[in-house]
Amino acid sequence: MATHAHTADPDAPAVYEQFEDIDQQQETYILGMWSFLVTEIMFFGALFLIYSIYRWQYQGDFYIFHKELDYVLGGINTTVLLASSFSVALAVHYAQLKKKRQQLLALGFTLLCAFGFLIIKAIEYGKKFEHSKFPNDTFVWDAAKYGGDPEHARLFFSLYFSMTGLHGLHVLIGILVIGYLMYLIAKDHPVITDYVPTELVGLYWHFVDLVWIFLYPLFYLIPK
Amino acid sequence: MSAILERTAAPDPQVKKNYLNADHTLASWLLTTDHKRIAVLYLIGVTVMFFLGSLAAAFVRFELTSPRGQILTHETYNKMFTAHGVIMIFFFLIPAVPAVLGNFLIPMMIGARDLAFPRLNLASWYVWTISAVIVLTGLIMGGVDTGWTFYTPLSSLYSNTQVSLVLVGLFLSGFSSIMTGVNFIATIHKMRAPGMTWFKLPLYVWSHYATSVIIILGTPVVAITLFLVVLERTFRIGIFSPELGGDPVLFQHLFWFYSHPAVYIMVLPAMGVISEVITCFSRRQIFGYRFVAMSSMAIAAIGFLVWGHHMYVSSQSVLQGLIFSLLSFLVAVPSAIKVFNWSLTMWRGSVQFSTPMIYALAFIGLFVIGGLTGLYLAAIDTDVHLTGTYFIVAHFHYVMVGGAILAFLGGIHFWWPKMFGKMYNEFWGRLSAMVIFLGFNFTFFPQFILGYLGMPRRYHVYYFAPEWQFYHVASSLGSTILGIGFLMPAFYLTASLLRKDNVAPANPWGAKGLEWENASSPPVTLNFESQPIVTENPYNYDPIEDTNKVRREAGLPEIPREDPDKEVHH
Numbered sequence: 048m049a050t051h052a053h054t055a056d057p058d059a060p061a062v063y064e065q066f067e068d069i070d071q072q073q074e075t076y077i078l079g080m081w082s083f084l085v086t087e088i089m090f091f092g093a094l095f096l097i098y099s100i101y102r103w104q105y106q107g108d109f110y111i112f113h114k115e116l117d118y119v120l121g122g123i124n125t126t127v128l129l130a131s132s133f134s135v136a137l138a139v140h141y142a143q144l145k146k147k148r149q150q151l152l153a154l155g156f157t158l159l160c161a162f163g164f165l166i167i168k169a170i171e172y173g174k175k176f177e178h179s180k181f182p183n184d185t186f187v188w189d190a191a192k193y194g195g196d197p198e199h200a201r202l203f204f205s206l207y208f209s210m211t212g213l214h215g216l217h218v219l220i221g222i223l224v225i226g227y228l229m230y231l232i233a234k235d236h237p238v239i240t241d242y243v244p245t246e247l248v249g250l251y252w253h254f255v256d257l258v259w260i261f262l263y264p265l266f267y268l269i270p271k
Numbered sequence: 272m273s274a275i276l277e278r279t280a281a282p283d284p285q286v287k288k289n290y291l292n293a294d295h296t297l298a299s300w301l302l303t304t305d306h307k308r309i310a311v312l313y314l315i316g317v318t319v320m321f322f323l324g325s326l327a328a329a330f331v332r333f334e335l336t337s338p339r340g341q342i343l344t345h346e347t348y349n350k351m352f353t354a355h356g357v358i359m360i361f362f363f364l365i366p367a368v369p370a371v372l373g374n375f376l377i378p379m380m381i382g383a384r385d386l387a388f389p390r391l392n393l394a395s396w397y398v399w400t401i402s403a404v405i406v407l408t409g410l411i412m413g414g415v416d417t418g419w420t421f422y423t424p425l426s427s428l429y430s431n432t433q434v435s436l437v438l439v440g441l442f443l444s445g446f447s448s449i450m451t452g453v454n455f456i457a458t459i460h461k462m463r464a465p466g467m468t469w470f471k472l473p474l475y476v477w478s479h480y481a482t483s484v485i486i487i488l489g490t491p492v493v494a495i496t497l498f499l500v501v502l503e504r505t506f507r508i509g510i511f512s513p514e515l516g517g518d519p520v521l522f523q524h525l526f527w528f529y530s531h532p533a534v535y536i537m538v539l540p541a542m543g544v545i546s547e548v549i550t551c552f553s554r555r556q557i558f559g560y561r562f563v564a565m566s567s568m569a570i571a572a573i574g575f576l577v578w579g580h581h582m583y584v585s586s587q588s589v590l591q592g593l594i595f596s597l598l599s600f601l602v603a604v605p606s607a608i609k610v611f612n613w614s615l616t617m618w619r620g621s622v623q624f625s626t627p628m629i630y631a632l633a634f635i636g637l638f639v640i641g642g643l644t645g646l647y648l649a650a651i652d653t654d655v656h657l658t659g660t661y662f663i664v665a666h667f668h669y670v671m672v673g674g675a676i677l678a679f680l681g682g683i684h685f686w687w688p689k690m691f692g693k694m695y696n697e698f699w700g701r702l703s704a705m706v707i708f709l710g711f712n713f714t715f716f717p718q719f720i721l722g723y724l725g726m727p728r729r730y731h732v733y734y735f736a737p738e739w740q741f742y743h744v745a746s747s748l749g750s751t752i753l754g755i756g757f758l759m760p761a762f763y764l765t766a767s768l769l770r771k772d773n774v775a776p777a778n779p780w781g782a783k784g785l786e787w788e789n790a791s792s793p794p795v796t797l798n799f800e801s802q803p804i805v806t807e808n809p810y811n812y813d814p815i816e817d818t819n820k821v822r823r824e825a826g827l828p829e830i831p832r833e834d835p836d837k838e839v840h841h
Contacts, residue, residue, distance in 0.1 A: 064797065065378075065385035071461060075387045079457040082487055086449050090491035093525055097499075097510060100521060182508040198509065198516030205508030205515075209499065 061237045073243045080247045084254050087217075091258055094210050098265060101202055111195040112203040113269040115180060117171060121267040124167050125259065131160030132256040135225075135249045142242035147232065150245065154229050157252065161222045168215055172208075180204050207266055214262060217255045224248055289692065289793040304389035305796055310375035311690070312396050314683075317367050318761070320403060324358035325754060327351050332714075332747040338737040348731035349416035350432065356419030357410070357437065361444050362403050364675050365533065368540035369486075370399070370451055372682045373479050375690060377455060379786035379794065380473045382464025382803040387457035395450035398443055405440035409433035418729060420530070423511035423522040427503040435504050438497045445494035448536075452486030455479055464785070466805035470564070473784055473809045474557060477564040478543030481571035485532045485539075488575065493529030496522065523585055527578035535574040537671060538638075539567055541678030542609055545631045548685050549613045550810040551782040552628035553620030554817055557810045558612045566605035573602040583654050592651050599649035606642055610635060621814055625780075626700030630681025633708040637673025641666060644719065659729075662722025665715045673711055680707070680760060687764065688775030689786060692793040695767040699759060707756035713749025717742040781817065783810055 066072040102109050138153035179187040181204070188200035228248050231239050238244060290307045293299075300308060330351045334343045343351060374392065378385055386392050409415065413433045417426040426434050459472075459480050472480075499510050500522070509515025511522040550557050557563060579587060579595030587595075613635055622628070644666045647653045657663060681704075688694055721742045726733060733739050767773055778787040786794070789803040819829040 063389075065383060065387065065389060065462070075457050075461040078460055079387060079453055082453045082456045083449075086453065086487045086491045089488055090495050093492040093495045097521065097525075100518075181506075183506040186507075196516070201509045202516040205502075205510055205517075209502060209508065209510075213495075 327355035350414030402443035409436035474546035475543035627685035641669030660722035665718035703759035710752030
């Protein structure tokens with residue numbers, strides 16, 4: 048991809064050939080990112096719709112099933128992600144101020160939180176597998192002991208695994224993207240001479256956090 | 272009008288550099304980020320898929336010539352019509368106009384050097400190609416017997432065919448579509464040339480803007496829905512299968528939430544092509560520019576609210592049915608606005624029956640039939656009678672083939688000189704357009720009658736009513752004519768590329784628009800020699816100037832303008 052700077056200033060951001068100037072390029076990138084986030088909202092939106100319909104139908108059963116989930120671990124994970132959202136916002140702030148070291152630190156902290164989230168999530172998943180709560184052929188729901196319809200239990204855990212799984216996949220993609228961004232920043236790659244790449248990654252990361260902000264109460268905090 | 276329709280220009284002794292001859296290596300094509308080259312890559316891809324899909328249709332039509340079937344078993348017949356539907360919808364109709372013509376034209380029409388995200392554009396082609404390979408692998412290694420709609424629980428629990436593989440392929444092809452949609456939205460918002468305001472955009476760009484909105488709102492929903500079916504088959508999670516605690520009607524809702532707007536993904540860009548062709552070959556300003564532009568947006572908006580008309584017999588409540596019926600009638604209004612405005616654009620224009628125009632006129636006629644028969648299906652009581660019959664098959668083929676494919680072919684002919692710098696043979700062009708029009712009606716009109724008489728779709732035998740054979744044979748004969756019609760452009764368009772004496776001038780049709788007036792044929796790599804600046808409205812055709820140009824060349828006195836201060840056209 049041919050890039051060229053319009054000015055002789057070596058610090059000037061790279062402007063791709065299809066753009067007139069850096070302002071147009073930045074605006075286009077941010078608009079493109081928001082359009083992509085719209086597609087992500089619709090992607091998760093279908094799942095949230097499915098969840099809402101079944102929860103509305105099986106409110107009592109969902110209350111019984113949700114007690115299987117560990118709201119403490121889920122709560123810790125919520126805190127972890129909120130902290131990472133803060134640090135990624137800080138990273139954008141430092142990117143605008145061109146403070147490279149602080150920016151890398153903030154992104155590093157975000158990365159750490161993302162790993163932490165996935166580790167805690169893996170512990171939770173492990174427990175579900177042990178208790179045969181993964182909705183495949185090994186799925187068991189002891190209705191005599193806990194109450195609730197076993198088929199609805201399968202439905203609940205199907206939703207739990209597909210929604211948190213898809214969210215986990217987004218966290219994983221976030222880790223890759225943030226890692227790559229840090230690599231580019233550390234290397235002083237020409238595309239990183241402005242704050243927009245960090246802003247774009249930040250937007251994505253906030254979206255991933257926001258999905259969890261909805262997932263946590265919907266699955267872990269169902270009222271009686 | 273011979274001066275306007277000047278077919279060829281003297282061959283340029285020095286072949287100019289353009290996007291086609293800028294580099295000849297295979298790598299320069301496979302790693303290109305030039306939107307025009309990616310459009311050509313897509314053109315090759317969708318053409319291959321179109322002929323594969325047609326092959327499956329040929330088997331279906333041959334099978335139906337006898338009341339007891341000809342050669343196929345039940346299972347093979349099911350796989351055949353599924354292959355036809357899956358290939359044609361996901362790999363031809365949805366990408367055809369946007370990814371080929373849209374890719375090529377949107378940056379050129381708005382005066383940009385490329386799309387906003389050229390590498391994303393190339394990625395979309397790779398994702399599309401990989402998904403096509405996956406789907407074709409699935410269709411060859413066992414096939415799929417669920418129909419292109421993949422209704423649960425047949426698709427999730429009962430079908431033993433390659434459903435999972437094909438659904439993974441379709442899931443991927445959705446991402447290709449999303450990449451194109453995001454790219455177009457960012458491009459149309461941010462890459463317009465100086466002076467190219469929203470209401471100076473060619474209507475083709477407006478229709479693509481509306482299409483892109485549908486793509487980014489709808490495609491993710493069907494992607495996750497189809498993926499959940501894969502999960503249901505793999506892990507037996509229970510979302511859509513009643514045996515596992517799920518609800519199959521929910522699948523239908525989510526599927527049609529995308530798949531109804533998807534028909535507007537197919538037909539809106541086609542309507543954009545028609546707006547360009549009709550104005551050019553009537554030499555007139557479009558009638559009611561803002562209405563045509565906004566009707567595209569209205570179709571996109573209302574189109575999202577009508578999906579329930581696919582489900583009148585799927586345990587929907589009467590109230591729900593009534594609401595969806597009303598909204599389905601409403602979406603006919605913006606479509607009708609377009610048809611009336613095209614007709615009024617031609618009224619008192621200098622209409623020329625060149626190849627693209629014949630396609631455009633065929634589009635209007637067939638789209639009107641397809642649209643009006645849609646009203647029968649939007650009304651609950653007639654729909655209950657016609658659901659699942661050949662009436663539906665005929666209806667959507669009138670809109671999809673008569674609409675989208677004819678407009679695609681019209682657009683390909685219209686912009687062929689621009690894309691490849693060569694003129695095709697006008698005689699064969701007109702002939703093929705008329706053969707396709709005749710063959711199409713011959714194929715699908717009998718299906719309206721069959722459907723009204725009660726012939727169910729997706730049956731490969733009808734020995735219970737052998738009197739239907741007449742209509743089936745008529746339809747199959749028509750499909751042979753249609754097939755010959757579709758093969759003709761493949762030959763004469765390819766031949767036009769090989770000939771040397773048919774170099775196209777920059778603007779062979781005397782058309783308005785940046786791609787015609789400011790760029791050579793074929794365009795240079797970054798589209799324009801210098802940054803275009805837009806000062807006039809689109810479709811600013813001037814019939815008096817057209818006539819005077821001819822008269823000047825013939826040495827005749829020019830026609831005086833009656834009042835130079837008064838606008839001469841509207």
